[in-house]
Amino acid sequence: MSSNRYPIIYVRGYAMTEAERDDTAADPFCGFNVGSTVYRATVKKNAPAQKFVFESPVVRLLADYQYQSVYQNGLDILDDDWKPSPDETGKDVNGIAAASIVIYRYYDSGSELLGDGKSRDVKVYAQGLGKLILRVRDLVALREGSAFSAADFRCYLVAHSMGGLVVRAFLQNPALGDAAARACVDKVFTYATPHNGIDMGGVNVPAWLTANEMNTFNRERMSEFLDTAPVDGRMDYLPAAAFPADRFFCMVGSNRGDYEAAKGLSRMFAGHGSDGLVRIENASLWSIDDAKRSKPVATAYAFRSHSGYFGIVNSEEAYQNLVRFLFGDVRVDLWFEVDGVTLPPDLPKDADVDALYQVELLAAPRGKRWYLSRRVAEEDSPACRTHKELTDPERPERRSIYLSTVFLANKARVKQDRPTLAYAMTLGVRVPDYQVNKKFWLDGHYEGSSLFRDTLVIEIAPPRADDPAQNWNVKYGWQTDTAGQASLPMSPKQLADGKLQFIVPLSSLGAAPAAPGISGKVRLEVSAWS
Incomplete structure (x- = not known):
């Protein structure tokens, strides 16, 4: 075989x-x-x-x-x-x-x-x-x-x-x-x-x-x-x-x-x-x-x-x-790492505040009419975290949010003579429904608005067979920063399980300009697949 x-x-x-x-x-x-x-x-x-x-x-x-x-x-x-x-x-x-x-x-x-x-x-x-x-x-x-x-x-x-x-x-x-x-x-x-x-x-x-x-x-x-x-x-x-x-x-x-x-x-x-x-x-x-x-x-x-x-x-x-x-030929595990969240400035001070953050994902390969993964709030499929989970110093692992895994295939390239594999992922974080003292907080709530929303394009060139160093060439670009062109290089970190880790900072233009807000990064774990 x-x-x-x-x-x-x-x-x-x-x-x-x-x-x-x-x-x-x-x-x-x-x-x-x-x-x-x-x-x-x-x-x-x-x-x-x-x-x-x-x-x-x-x-x-x-x-x-x-x-x-x-x-x-x-x-x-x-x-x-x-x-x-x-x-x-x-x-x-x-x-x-x-x-x-x-x-x-x-x-x-x-x-x-x-x-x-x-x-x-x-x-x-x-x-x-x-x-x-x-x-x-x-x-x-x-x-x-x-x-x-x-x-x-x-x-x-x-x-x-x-x-x-x-x-x-x-x-x-x-x-x-x-x-x-x-x-x-x-x-x-x-x-x-x-x-x-x-x-x-x-x-x-x-x-x-x-x-x-x-x-x-x-x-x-x-x-x-x-x-x-x-x-x-x-x-x-x-x-x-x-x-x-x-x-x-x-x-x-x-x-x-x-x-x-x-x-x-x-x-x-x-x-x-x-x-x-x-x-x-x-x-x-x-x-x-x-x-x-x-x-x-x-x-x-x-x-x-x-x-x-x-x-x-x-x-x-x-x-x-x-x-x-x-x-397929390449595996990419997608994670969202939350560094911090900020609350609306006019929330009552010293109140018991909680909220549910909904993290959305749309992942699609280049040139296709469908998504490899689709997680949308209206379809009840986003990844969710509460405000207390994201701010609890005793549970830092809850700030690491698994989104999905995509597999890319050389056979499915739009242009077979192009050496790279590419996909786009739209990342969104909805403005949560804030609860103050266990009651819904109406002031400042706008249904459907986002703390962050932007589309990240990833282009991956796996190692060539004749490359003794077996180097991966991975580039990225946010829609709001680079007009959707994957032009910014990334340096990998070798993980113990053989995968390579790439970190992408969130775009500044995709984020809400003032509190409430969310900060973090996208983490990609990339590996050859067979």
Whole structure:
């Protein structure tokens, strides 16, 4: 396996009823083949949708990256009499290509069409995933022949919703699979997975709700099948011993309004700050690094719902994050470091003051019509800190705000002869709603105004292959300072984990001219990616 075109194994999400399991069993690609022609450019649901054709992840992977389906003569690779398709000359071949899309059809046995109609425990699905991985490994070995090394085999796991919990159960619980199968997993990408369970009306799904395995999303139940103790009552912790956090990606949706399941009841009970089913705060993961510091798993946000016409799996934004994470060349982790905040000068002195600061981000690569990450206050997806958090000397880590991670790809350059990769990030901090003695302070409040707003352009030239020093050339420019040209050089700081850290001071023209205000800098952690 000489390239990074490893097999992609797709693990679909939850199908609650027998009818839904039948629909899943009847679909060859379990929803990974569903596309869309519409997207929301605004949070207003009554505004007309915009046209944007996205063919589906399956079609695009086949067209853009020459992946192949493994179905042949109406059979799947787990069927006893399956045999691979002939090559382009009609000659029989063995096994499957490394660049294959494999669908984990774990709901077949629970459908009335192909099974007994009964749902299974998530642990059964996790065990089946391990067996499928080993089957894929053996089939790739047959195709590769004598050049194949089992120790070098790798695959990608891509999962939607509950499928991500199936993947985590397989990775985190040693009792649910072969260690050899777990060692095969190179990267994991999850769409809208409830990594910290599902809450409805502010209450976690109860453990006693066993019908159709609905208690899979209960945190106590999750602790049991993940074989992981909760941390502060939460289950979104990824142990480093189970899987490296740097190889995991969480795609999070923020459009609750277009999720139509249960005639809209789901989005009503999931509430604001969700994709209609999974709350934004529950859809990502964190881990602990070698220095015993907490670190977020790579995360990006899209104004997409849990599923449907405006769903997250069938979206260009999520697809671009998927393929850049799997096949990209440069990783950039985006942070906002707050140095200080100032209050309005006419606030009552010695009053008990608090406020909620909303930090917004729009990150887009050069020449594209979509965002790699989109965090906007109206969509309930900004990063938030209170005034007390940002001014507490005992908690300096709260002034370091993770925004998102973007992956850049040489393949996606607008001009292939240009050696640099570029993206723009719009950073905004809304003027907060100040509370004085726990009451909203009206004087001086202007809805929608900002403490800071500007667009930063970053241009990155990775090291040339013939450069013995392997130097990175990174430049930046704020829209208000350099008219959007990345013309100002940056000097990196080498970090212990091999990444390079670049610091960008905030532009003076993007900030509010007087108090209230915010000061700080953008921190970029840049590294080569493969």
